[in-house]
Amino acid sequence: MKKIQILGTGCPKCKKLTEVAETAASELGIEFEIEKVTDINDIMGFGVMITPAIAIDGEVKSTGKVLSIDEIKSMLS
Numbered sequence: 001m002k003k004i005q006i007l008g009t010g011c012p013k014c015k016k017l018t019e020v021a022e023t024a025a026s027e028l029g030i031e032f033e034i035e036k037v038t039d040i041n042d043i044m045g046f047g048v049m050i051t052p053a054i055a056i057d058g059e060v061k062s063t064g065k066v067l068s069i070d071e072i073k074s075m076l077s
Contacts, residue, residue, distance in 0.1 A: 002030055002031070002076055003035065003058065004032055004034045005034075005036075005037050005054070005055040005058070006018045007046060007051055007054070008036075008037075008052040009038055013052045013066050014036075017067065018036065020069055021054060021067075023069055024072035049063075052064070054075075
């Protein structure tokens with residue numbers, strides 16, 4: 001099971017990234033869990049200074065932008 005973490009305070013871009021990540025994982029047909037990390041101290045603990053960010057299995061893959069479905073699919077594959 002993949003653990004997808006969306007790091008952000010709940011802004012519209014963070015919500016969009018969550019939707020895109022859910023769609024990408026569902027289209028791949030993989031088991032996944034989405035966790036929203038909203039506490040600023042937890043986000044900084046990942047070394048992230050710009051949100052939204054996405055981490056897969058605890059590893060930060062992107063910061064500061066909303067990725068496309070295809071970009072997230074390639075990270076999950």
